[in-house]
Amino acid sequence: MPDRPNLRIHFYGVQGSGSVFPSRAERQAAAEVSDHDLLAQVFADLKRHADAEGRISATVEEVLGGPVSRRTLLAYRRRFDVPEPRVYGGWTTCVRIETADGHDIVLDCGSGFRVCAKDIVAKWGNREDRELTILGSHSHYDHTEGFDQAAVCFDPRNRIRICAERSYLKALDQNLGIFSHHVDVNLKGVVTPLHYELMPAQFESLEIRDFTRKPPQGDSDSLANGYHPISEPLRIGATTIQPFEVFHPAPCLAYRFEHAGKVFVFCTDHELRRGDDPEHPLQRASLEAEARLRAHSMDADLLYRDGQFFQAEYDGEIGVSSTFGVSRLDWGHSCVEDVLDMATACRVKHTLIGHHDPNRDWSERNWIDETLRRKSEQEGLKFELARAETVYDL
Ligand SMILES: [Zn+2]
Numbered sequence: 104m105p106d107r108p109n110l111r112i113h114f115y116g117v118q119g120s121g122s123v124f125p126s127r128a129e130r131q132a133a134a135e136v137s138d139h140d141l142l143a144q145v146f147a148d149l150k151r152h153a154d155a156e157g158r159i160s161a162t163v164e165e166v167l168g169g170p171v172s173r174r175t176l177l178a179y180r181r182r183f184d185v186p187e188p189r190v191y192g193g194w195t196t197c198v199r200i201e202t203a204d205g206h207d208i209v210l211d212c213g214s215g216f217r218v219c220a221k222d223i224v225a226k227w228g229n230r231e232d233r234e235l236t237i238l239g240s241h242s243h244y245d246h247t248e249g250f251d252q253a254a255v256c257f258d259p260r261n262r263i264r265i266c267a268e269r270s271y272l273k274a275l276d277q278n279l280g281i282f283s284h285h286v287d288v289n290l291k292g293v294v295t296p297l298h299y300e301l302m303p304a305q306f307e308s309l310e311i312r313d314f315t316r317k318p319p320q321g322d323s324d325s326l327a328n329g330y331h332p333i334s335e336p337l338r339i340g341a342t343t344i345q346p347f348e349v350f351h352p353a354p355c356l357a358y359r360f361e362h363a364g365k366v367f368v369f370c371t372d373h374e375l376r377r378g379d380d381p382e383h384p385l386q387r388a389s390l391e392a393e394a395r396l397r398a399h400s401m402d403a404d405l406l407y408r409d410g411q412f413f414q415a416e417y418d419g420e421i422g423v424s425s426t427f428g429v430s431r432l433d434w435g436h437s438c439v440e441d442v443l444d445m446a447t448a449c450r451v452k453h454t455l456i457g458h459h460d461p462n463r464d465w466s467e468r469n470w471i472d473e474t475l476r477r478k479s480e481q482e483g484l485k486f487e488l489a490r491a492e493t494v495y496d497l
């Protein structure tokens with residue numbers, strides 16, 4: 104691992120639709136596994152003190168390496184390696200990238216942004232350079248809900264630049280008024296008690312726009328402080344970021360990051376549509392978006408991609424975990440099987456499948472991840488279920 108990676112990618116939230124944590128029963132099941140692992144190792148250690156008949160002749164102090172105290176107990180515990188239960192999902196979408204040349208870039212402001220912002224504030228301390236770039240995917244609540252809880256928004260020294268498609272900027276502005284300095288009197292305080300007058304950071308917006316399309320009608324010009332054509336890469340220091348449109352019920356952007364030859368592709372909320380009619384306009388739009396995603400993912404080092412369903416769930420043959428089976432056509436999300444095909448065809452070195460379905464049982468998340476890891480060994484490429492609180496260096 105290099106001292107200073109080109110891109111250090113922190114996953115704070117990878118859960119789809121709403122924040123999900125394991126239930127009490129699921130936590131107890133995970134604790135049982137950990138307890139078993141720990142006790143098996145402790146009893147293997149005790150055997151060292153046993154005679155031929157298995158009788159233990161050592162004192163507690165001899166086993167522990169000193170008198171019983173918090174210090175000796177914890178030191179004894181540290182001798183044994185028990186893996187922590189894995190957190191699949193947790194907070195909704197938020198990913199942070201630290202570049203080798205010192206920039207912080209955040210992707211989406213789901214509920215994971217609250218934790219992410221605390222880390223940024225702690226890292227910045229009192230430093231002078233206090234600019235954060237946020238790249239938004241799309242307007243849905245699970246990609247914006249953490250914004251008004253983020254510590255970084257409440258310090259007047261901070262400059263926060265939000266680059267996104269117009270509906271993402273609008274979703275933030277209509278309740279908070281951070282760009283237009285205006286909130287409709289009927290909306291003020293309705294969705295959140297906060298608004299621009301209570302959020303002292305400096306906010307700036309850059310609308311990523313497809314200039315080949317007709318400009319939207321009726322939106323206030325005060326929403327965007329500037330425009331950026333979707334066909335052109337954004338540049339932040341030595342990192343180039345190519346936005347591109349994917350397929351979802353709301354306009355949605357994915358991003359390809361490149362820094363010193365290392366490539367990370369972030370593609371949340373994208374549906375490879377599986378309708379019956381290949382001529383259906385939505386089917387065509389989805390296939391075009393999938394082709395763009397493939398082109399941008401070719402030989403990528405790391406890909407994060409929506410794989411919310413299995414194909415049988417998408418088709419409605421079965422429900423997610425114990426829920427009733429309904430068709431997921433046009434829900435805006437892809438199937439795990441399609442993600443694996445795509446990542447294999449594009450020779451993506453490491454694929455993280457995220458935007459987990461909120462109804463997916465915890466035990467099933469574990470099982471899927473184990474299955475993906477075994478598949479990784481067969482393919483020579485790496486597949487995993489995305490987990491919160493993980494960090495990858497490129
Ligand atoms: Zn989403």
Ligand SMILES: [Zn+2]
Nearest residue numbers: 243351372435
């Ligand atoms: Zn969405």
